Amino acid sequence: MTEHEFLAALRTLPLHKGARGLKDDCGLIEIGDETLIFNHDSMAEGTHFRPEADLADVAWKLVAINLSDLASKGAEPIGVLFGHALGGNDRQFIEGLRQVLTAYDVPLLGGDTVATTGASTYSMTAIGRATCKPVPSRDAARIGHGVFVTGTIGRAMLGFEGDKEYLEAFNRPRPQIDAGKQLAPHVGAMMDVSDGLLLDIHRMARASELSISVESSAVPVAQPDRRGECMRWGDDYELLFTLPQGTQLPFPATMIGTVEPRGSAPLYLDGEAMADAEGLGYQHS
Amino acid sequence: MTEHEFLAALRTLPLHKGARGLKDDCGLIEIGDETLIFNHDSMAEGTHFRPEADLADVAWKLVAINLSDLASKGAEPIGVLFGHALGGNDRQFIEGLRQVLTAYDVPLLGGDTVATTGASTYSMTAIGRATCKPVPSRDAARIGHGVFVTGTIGRAMLGFEGDKEYLEAFNRPRPQIDAGKQLAPHVGAMMDVSDGLLLDIHRMARASELSISVESSAVPVAQPDRRGECMRWGDDYELLFTLPQGTQLPFPATMIGTVEPRGSAPLYLDGEAMADAEGLGYQHS
Known part of the structure; x- marks a missing residue:
């Protein structure tokens, strides 16, 4: 399936209302007066980074691309969870994480590590708190804007x-x-x-x-x-x-x-x- | 690095207090009176499932293992986000997702797809709501229990x-x-x-x-x-x-x-x- 076909098929699954029909970048959960904002983006070797890439850069970028989606919602980041493929230069990865988490004052909330074979994929979920409502979306452009x-x-x-x-x-x-x-x-x-x-x-x-x-x-x-x-x-x-x-x-x-x-x-x-x-x-x- | 070494290095990073020092299975975020519970677990081809596995089973198990961690916290699941490696039998994967999300009445909140080369890794973040406090942990065994x-x-x-x-x-x-x-x-x-x-x-x-x-x-x-x-x-x-x-x-x-x-x-x-x-x-x- 192409990404487009896959996304269309996903839309037939049970969706959270905060998924906004999977037509936006982030998912939302309302808890009391707060709205939490969730983004999940992965980086795959060979697709998003070269095999010879410095994994400190990969770790930085993994966090950055997830925070970028939160930024587009006006969110204040709360924390990140990540999935790590062991076996590359794991020390570099850790140092890149340290740099980006420190730079953006975002703490680690959890994650898991897996042993993989072949090309590595690193995944992340970033969690933020909405700073204003309604939370911005990509479908709210209006004539004359x-x-x-x-x-x-x-x-x-x-x-x-x-x-x-x-x-x-x-x-x-x-x-x-x-x-x-x-x-x-x-x-x-x-x-x-x-x-x-x-x-x-x-x-x-x-x-x-x-x-x-x-x-x-x-x-x-x-x-x-x-x-x-x-x-x-x-x-x-x-x-x-x-x-x-x-x-x-x-x-x-x-x-x-x-x-x-x-x-x-x-x-x-x-x-x-x-x-x-x-x-x-x-x-x- | 071994998984043990990697985890030790992670503990030197900025951690959310809800990460519980990365010594537990899930991360916690308190929002008002609620405590949200987060788990991230991945499944890698060759490590967690065989290359010839039915991807409907893999999708089921990916959700199930994440919900299992929420279960150990007494949590009520709210939703899941996932990272999908396109290129396997994506239709099977979707049908497995449909079955498990329906069986456990858990909606999809979002996710991303990536094109990968070689073995596939599927990742997931499951989000739940604590049903009692304190949230159970693995460190609360006491003499005589x-x-x-x-x-x-x-x-x-x-x-x-x-x-x-x-x-x-x-x-x-x-x-x-x-x-x-x-x-x-x-x-x-x-x-x-x-x-x-x-x-x-x-x-x-x-x-x-x-x-x-x-x-x-x-x-x-x-x-x-x-x-x-x-x-x-x-x-x-x-x-x-x-x-x-x-x-x-x-x-x-x-x-x-x-x-x-x-x-x-x-x-x-x-x-x-x-x-x-x-x-x-x-x-x-």
Whole structure:
């Protein structure tokens, strides 16, 4: 099954209402007045990192990509649980964990270790507490909203390619926890940029059942002569969000487009209809 | 690093207080008057299941082993998140998930899928709500407590070996959720039997800093002429617990030993000191 078919099949299972139909990045559980937010993301050798990768970087990134999803919900992280495949450079992994948990002041809540054969997969569940309600989702874009992105897009791509200036951007992405908390009370839709900016915009538009028009020249990219690649590569872990007109920007970000009535495609790039998600994000090894 | 070394290194990381020093099976988060309970366990191809296994069984067991840890805390399951390695018989996996989630009335809260190369690892976080406080732990055995186990031990071993009567016991273990809830308000220590009864008793005694004396003839085993193997093989997912003297048994179980002052070994088996954990549980493929 493709990931798309698998996800469609999962939606036929008994779902928690906080799973939001598996159409969002995180699950929610309401406990009294609090809303807890859960994210589960894994990293697989050969798919998300190279066999020769420093496992300290892998551990950092594993935590970072999970916290990035919490950030897109405006959540305050509470703790993480992880599944560890023993047998790589486990000391490096531990040191990377120590660095990222310390940097983001997030404690370890538990986990398990398994002996595996062949390529390793590391998994994680991150748990956070909502700082505002409603918790932001990717389906709350509304006609007339401006579309914004934090930071600069394409940095991870350049780091992956070996550009020393951007190695950190690829190996040690920085989840936008503070930005998420500041933005959450004001945004329409919000999500993190993980699989490619254009693909993520396409998904936001589809979830919101609207169209989003993007002006590519407005997108802040790390290498302007490779603007198209920067907008498609992903792994940047910036925040993509919409704001109602007239809202003062609560956190530095760049306006790159507008939300419009539903047209023939979820995404219009420089006026061109992009109906198909194919080619908007990269599957990178 | 060995699993033991890895765990020791993990304990030097920033830990949530609900991680209980990583000495217990689950992590706890207190939210208002509620205590949420978290467990993360993975299953790896070649280690926890055979490459030719029916993935419906694997999905069932993945949920069951996670719920079993919640059961040992007397928890009511709330939901599960999982990490799925695409590329096996994904339809079988979905159907197994459907069966186990329906059987235990536990909804899916989220998860992720990854493309992997080689052997597959499936991971899960199960989330539950404590039904009584304090939440049972493995370190609360006290001198004079009786030591009990639910069910019959060694059934999974026989199932693994192909005994048709016990195939289900190995492939589709039944987490003792109801037993756990009924026992939790009364027990001293409690944990599930996952890695071998004797090994788990050894761990309970060590955590409680006491000795436990076991009468092997009292242990309910599936094949009495292989009593030693039954007590060491594991994968049974029954509950092991201690009860203060004079407590009426709140759920059917068998008394197999007593908690005694700390001696030269954590475990005395038929009077023989078993200082070392080696040989008390099986690593099975």
